[in-house]
Amino acid sequence: MGSGSNGGRRGEKAGRGCEKAGGRGVKSGLRRRAYLAGWRLTHRGTERTCPACETSVSRFAPFGVVQRPDAQCPACGSLERHRALWLYLRRRTDLLTGPLRVLAVAPDPYLERRARELPWDYLSIDVEPGKAMRTMSLTRLDLPDDDRDLLICYHVLEHITDDRAAMREMRRVLRPEGQAIVEVPLAGEETDEQFRDAPEAVRAERYGQPDHVRLYGRTDFLRRLGEAGLDAEEILVGDLFAGQVVAAALMPEERFFVARRSVGRAA
Numbered sequence: 001m002g003s004g005s006n007g008g009r010r011g012e013k014a015g016r017g018c019e020k021a022g023g024r025g026v027k028s029g030l031r032r033r034a035y036l037a038g039w040r041l042t043h044r045g046t047e048r049t050c051p052a053c054e055t056s057v058s059r060f061a062p063f064g065v066v067q068r069p070d071a072q073c074p075a076c077g078s079l080e081r082h083r084a085l086w087l088y089l090r091r092r093t094d095l096l097t098g099p100l101r102v103l104a105v106a107p108d109p110y111l112e113r114r115a116r117e118l119p120w121d122y123l124s125i126d127v128e129p130g131k132a133m134r135t136m137s138l139t140r141l142d143l144p145d146d147d148r149d150l151l152i153c154y155h156v157l158e159h160i161t162d163d164r165a166a167m168r169e170m171r172r173v174l175r176p177e178g179q180a181i182v183e184v185p186l187a188g189e190e191t192d193e194q195f196r197d198a199p200e201a202v203r204a205e206r207y208g209q210p211d212h213v214r215l216y217g218r219t220d221f222l223r224r225l226g227e228a229g230l231d232a233e234e235i236l237v238g239d240l241f242a243g244q245v246v247a248a249a250l251m252p253e254e255r256f257f258v259a260r261r262s263v264g265r266a267a
């Protein structure tokens with residue numbers, strides 16, 4: 001399967017939007033863990049509390065190829081988007097406590113680690129062998145209909161040429177009451193994919209990474225989900241968790257989508 005035809009993530013490590021917490025983006029493995037342990041010791045305090053692990057410090061550690069200050073929890077390794085996800089799951093759902101059937105698509109190491117600690121029936125997939133529990137494309141899921149209570153799909157769809165097929169598959173494997181939490185890079189209202197087949201250098205320039213095949217606009221993204229039989233609620237982190245933006249060091253401009261199967265539609 002060619003680059004961009006699935007969840008291929010070769011440009012990942014250079015990317016701003018798709019960096020992997022605990023991946024090779026900044027410092028690798030043991031060195032990073034030692035650095036974070038040291039950070040935790042030298043930044044005692046209560047100004048920040050991680051909603052994922054409840055650890056308090058005076059400030060989170062910097063993270064990113066272009067370093068963002070106050071980004072990574074030194075105790076559990078969560079980044080801004082992970083903390084927003086846990087806040088959502090914890091405060092707006094009962095999904096953290098139930099024995100739910102969860103599918104994570106191309107999860108980063110942080111999510112993979114945390115998910116396995118929860119009472120979930122958890123499956124992760126990636127199109128690249130060895131990166132998740134099973135090797136599978138989101139456009140052709142080897143899973144039965146109505147199979148999953150929760151899908152987590154962060155920064156994947158912008159890599160997939162046939163994203164509509166991927167969205168239909170998401171809808172197909174969701175249980176009637178299930179929800180898919182989805183995040184993609186966004187700019188404006190309409191999607192730009194005119195450079196989908198352009199050389200990687202062009203796509204890196206236009207879409208932020210060489211392996212991105214489009215840059216979604218929010219109106220069009222919601223429309224595409226709708227056409228696949230998914231009704232999505234858009235969540236602006238700064239709106240939903242205004243009181244937590246500083247304490248949990250969130251990105252107030254971050255948006256994610258909570259998609260559910262459209263009522264009365266047999267997609």
Ligand SMILES: [Zn+2]
Pocket residue numbers: 050051052053054055073074075076077078
């Ligand atoms: Zn934490």
